Amino acid sequence: MSAHSALLTWALLAFLGLGLGVPGEDLPHPCCPVVPRREWNAPASKCSEKLKLPVRYVVVSHTAGSPCDSPASCRNQVQNVHNYHAGTLNWCDVGYNFLIGEDGLVYEGRGWDTKGDHTGMTWNPISIGISFMGNYMERSPPPRALRAAQGLLACGVAQGKLSPTYEVKGHRDVQQTLSPGDQLYEIIRTWPHYHE
DSSP: OOHHHHHHHHHHHHHHTOOOOOTTSOOOOTTOOEEOGGGGTOOOOOOOOBOOSSEEEEEEEEOOSOOOOSHHHHHHHHHHHHIIIIIISOOSSOSOSEEEOTTSOEEESSTTTBOOSSSHHHHGGGEEEEEESSOOSSSOOOHHHHHHHHHHHHHHHHTTSEEEEEEEEEHHHHSSSOTTOHHHHHHHTTSTTBOO
């Protein structure tokens, strides 16, 4: 299966709410299709520091870069973010645990178990970093992207990766930044687990 075909399959499965597995591999939780690293051609991670699970905090940010609205463009955008974080900044991998595309898919960054590089030394070891791909100062992510993020959080609880009493923070709540953008920030402030 080509990378393009695989991404289209993931998009269809996400639309249908189904997961996809590879023989001999643990299946993802059925409520949460996540595009795994291999599907966006991520290099092997050099990160080794693990998170203590279940995690209590989730920090929501935006990449402040170009948005993507198809599996192919989101794959390219995830690769761009990875190249910047690992190549330019010399981090061990892409900084976020997960990235959300405007195509309505969740892209695996460091995943649930590995400490990210998204919010500084205080928050990285105690939080999951989720970044929406795009700039949300002037506009909101589409509903399908917001649903994907909320589905991811629900699955994190179901899988024991997130505490049932987890708290969502905006990136700007915990660091001096405009992220996650004015429009996305107003949206996440309405989520039931949001705490300033």
